[in-house]
Amino acid sequence: MTKVMRLNTNDRVELFNGKGGLVEGFIQNIDRTGADFVALENAKLVPPMATQWHVFAAFGTLKEGRVDWLVEKYTELGASSVTPLLTERSPSISDNRFDRLECIIFVASKQCQRLHELTLRPPLKISGLLPLVAQTKLSFIAVAEATPILSALSSLEKESSGLMIIGPEGDFTVKELRMIMEASATAVGLGPHRLRVETSTIAFLSTLMLWSNSEETL
Structure with a gap:
């Protein structure tokens, strides 16, 4: 607050804990060790x-960066959760990545004021994903040459929640794709070009978030 944003004494700030807790106050004092904060109200809990x-994405084979x-x-885009998906072409993810990813989520949450x-x-393995797809009203899976996502959304009643599924580099196997589709996932296309995992997931998630939060159906 004081070194990057250059806030000073008496400036109003809000503190949050990433769990929905929020409190408003002001900076009372600043020294080399930090800043003293005075709350102006009791902390409140904001609903999700x-x-x-x-998001279920097979990113286990991607490089760390x-x-x-x-x-x-x-x-930053507002996904509720992310689950690394284990597939035949992305069979594992390093355990030591999780602590690092938790730190990245923490820092990103502060930066975007989430x-x-x-x-x-x-x-999660494909076998564990299938019951979730079957139990969820709306699940989408990115599939090359499928109906473009905007066309698919235009024929659906708008929903504020659901699952989005992205395969690994090299895509799902024919068997995996068939099982997910049979569990009731809707296949959608993300354009005419072959996309990297990170590119497709950002395009996919951005579209769903804008659709869910729009005042009118696309």
Whole structure:
């Protein structure tokens, strides 16, 4: 607050904890060790956003820097949760990545002033994904040459929550794709070009968030 944003004594600020807790106050004093904050009200609890898209993405084979960037953008764009998806072409994800990704989520939440942090869930196999797809009203999976996502959304009643599924580099196998589609996922296309995992997920999530939060159906 004081070194980057250059706030000074008596400036009003809001503090939040990433769990919905929020309190307003002001900076009373600044010294080398930090700043003293005085609350002007009791802390309040803000409910989570109504828009809750849950991301399942097979990013286990991506290099560390690309995964870091991707999870940061998930946080900024407002995904409710992200689950690393384990597939035949992305069979694992390093355990030591999780502490690093939690730190990235924490920092990104502060930067974008997100009151509820993104939830990072344990890795999940396709067999574990299928029941979730079957139980969710709206689930989308990115598939090359499928109906363009805007066309698919225009024929649906707008929803504020659901699942979005992205395969690994090299895509899902034919068997995996068939199982996910049979569980009731809707295939959507993201354009005419072959996209990297991080590019497709950002385009996918951005479109769903804008659709859910728009006043009118596309």
